[in-house]
Each structure stands twice: as C-alpha cells, then as structure tokens.
Amino acid sequence: MADIPLFLGEEAVASLVQYCAAHDLDHFLLVADGNTYPILGQKVEAALKDRGWDVRLAVFSEVNVIPNEEFIFQVLLQADDVKRTYLAVGSGALTDITRIVSHRTRCPFISVPTAPSVDGFTSPSAALVMRRIKTTVMAQPPVAVFADLPTLAAAPQAMIASGYGDILGKAIALADWQLARLLWNEPYSPEIASRVRASLDACIDATDEIGQGSPDGVRKLMFSLIDSGFCMLDYGNSRPAAGYEHYMSHFLEMKLLREDRPAVLHGAKVGMCSLLAAELYAQLRRIDRPTASARLEAAVQPDRAAEMQRIRQVFGSIAEDLFIEQAPFLDMTAADFDQLKQRILDHWEEIQVVASEVPEPEKLADLLSRAGGGTRPSDLGLSDEEVQQALIDAHFLRNRFTISKLGRILGLESLSTV
Ligand SMILES: [Zn+2]
DSSP, X not given: OOOOOEXXXXXXXXXXXXXXXXXTOOEEEXXXXXXXXXXXXXXXXXXXXXXXXXXXXXXXXXXXXXXXXXXXXXXXXXOOSSOOEEEEESSHHHHHHHHHHHHHTTOOXXXXXXXXXXXXXXOSEEXXXXXXXXXXXXXXXXXXXXXXXXXXXXXXXXXXXXXXXXXHTHXXXXXXXXXXXXXXXXXXXXXXXXHHHHHHHHHHHTHHHHHTTOHHHHHHHHHHHHHHHHHXXXXXXXXXXXXXXXXXXXXXXXXXXXXXXXXXXXXXXXXXXXXXXXXXXXXXXXXXXXXXXXXXXXXXXXXXHHHHXXXXXXXXXXXXXXXXXXXXXXXXXXXXXXXXXXXXXXXXHHHHHHHHTSOOHHHHHHHHHHTTOOOSGGGGTOOHHHHHHHHHHXXXXXXXXXXXXXXXXXXXXXXXXX
C-alpha cells in the first residue's frame, strides 16, 4: 500500500495543522484559484498563520485553471529561496501545477482536494498542457492528502459526477488489462486488480448516494478515487486504472485544446467513453468460437504504411512520437500477426470470461446518469462524429493492448476507419 498518509473526514484543516506541527513544517506556498481560495484556501491560510507560520500565496484570479505555461509560471514567480511545503488547494489541474513546480523547486507538496473529481491526486506524474498539447511529465506524488469531507460534499454535482465517471471507467480498464495479459504478455497483478475492482464495486453500490452528494456517498467516492491512485502508485504506472476509455478521453481532450474549445471534465469524458467501450465488449460477447475462428482466418494485418499515413493525418505534429509509441504494433511481422491471431483463438474462452465481467452499456449508462453524469456526447458539448473518431483512432495514442486493438482484428462494428 502506498506510503502516503490520507486524512478523509470532517476536520481536515485541523489535522493538516497537526501533521505540519509533527513534521516541523512552518514555511508554505499555498496554491489555489478563484473558486478554491474562498471555499477552503482561506481557512487553511488562516489556520497556518494562527500558528505563526509563514505562508506565501499563489492564488489565480481565474476560475478556469489550465495546467499550462501561463499558470505554472505564476506559481514559479512566488517561489523564493526558502524551502517551503506547497499546498495544492483544489482539484486536478491545480494539483498538477503544484506537483510540477514543487518538484522542480525541490520542495514537497501536500494535496488538499476540494472536489472528488479525479483519481490522480496521488499520481507521481503531472498531466500538463504545453503549447496546447497535452503531455505527461514525471514529477512527484504528495507527501500527504487532507480531504475535507464537508468541502468535497459541497462541490458542484458535475465534479462529483466526474469522479464517479473516472471510477466507472475501471470496468473497462480492468477488462482491457486482462486482454493485455492474455494476448500481449503484459504484466498483471491480481492483487492490484482486485483492489481496483473493490473501488469500482463500492461506488456502484453507492451510486444513488453519490448522485445526491450525500457525505457518506462522497466519502466512499473519494476513498475509491484515492485508493485507485494508490493502486497506480503501487503498480508503477496507470495500467490498473486506465484503459481504452481513458485513451478516448485523452484523444478528445487533445482535440478540444487544438480547437481552442472549453475543457470538459476528465471524468465526464471517461464515463461517457466507457459506454462506447462497453458496447465493444457487448459485441465481443455475441461472437461464438466458430465465428471468431472465421473472422480471424479472414483478418488482414494492418498495412504499416497505411497506418502511419492515418497517424499523420489524424495527429499531425505528434505523429513522429506516435510512430515510436506504436512501434510494437507497426513492427509486427506477418508471423507475429499470425501468432497473435492464434493466441486469440487459443484464449477464446478466457476472453469471453473477461468480456462477461463488463456491464452492459445500458447498465453503465443508467449508473452514470443516476450519479448525475452525461451519457451522450451532446451532454458534454461534443459531437457524435468526434466521439466516433475517438473510438476509431484513440488506440494510436498508447502502445497498450485494449479492446480496440482486439476489436480491429475481429472486425467489430464501429471500429472501421471512416
Ligand atoms: Zn482518470
């Protein structure tokens, strides 16, 4: 279990002060924004100053914070030659800004989340936007997390639903991970997978409480989000908690950035994309072994030049990076491809067991909407066409094996190139 103390309860600020006193921390740089400073940042600042401690502030006047050059620089300007503990009072973007600046100025940071919106609070890597392109940079996890339950429960329902969507995506992530273990020799940890499943099940059981934003529901959701983060830390990468639903979400996020459109909450995209990935698993369940065998027989290896052309056409300036990322797939020989097809057939029964564990898309849609999340692209301000494009092309973003890689070989509907 990751060695990061977590406080999740009523009096998070008092616990934070106790923690700082016990660890001789008395110089701080508090990072917050126009929303989170009045909600919680001010209270944290006052509690630390009451002890006579030194608190510098980096409070953005903006309410829509993007983890990009502009915001990172604002925090950097507040850094001085004193060794400080950074306090990230906010949700995902603000935590990532604090994560990178604290790390690069060789200071620790403490996460003080204000909404149960993502599972990335304890991540070692920062999801940043540089020159309007999303990129992931290694930084550091927080030294501790202090989550104030009344603040989390008072968060806007859209942010709570986003956290729920991020958790619902684990239904796909876990199945994709199993496919990768069976078909692509990826390492797998049954122990970590069962922890992620426990988080997923706990939230599904608490769907209505979460949808109502009750303190008990929000506590369960936040605990699941934090534990999912711990699973990624313990495993060493995001594999246990991110599958094709996340790659589709990244694809859409990059598109929104490129087109200078307003951001959509991470978990809102993940939840909606999970429904489409679940639809692929539903198709997989309907294929019996003889049909699978016939489809595999007919399957043609994707043409390397055509694949590279498609990557160039869809991804433009990051195409060269994706050629490297996709090398394990692009460089497959005809013999490798035949071997993979054989492997799919050999493991057909196990693949069916994996597929049977993914809920029906209608079931996931019902859960998501009960938690207050959008289930259609238009609910998120996206078009059906661009979500369809994400479904077809997002697999180029990562070199991991997912339902999309399998679905392309088996000729699942809705995965063919338009
Ligand atoms: Zn996520």
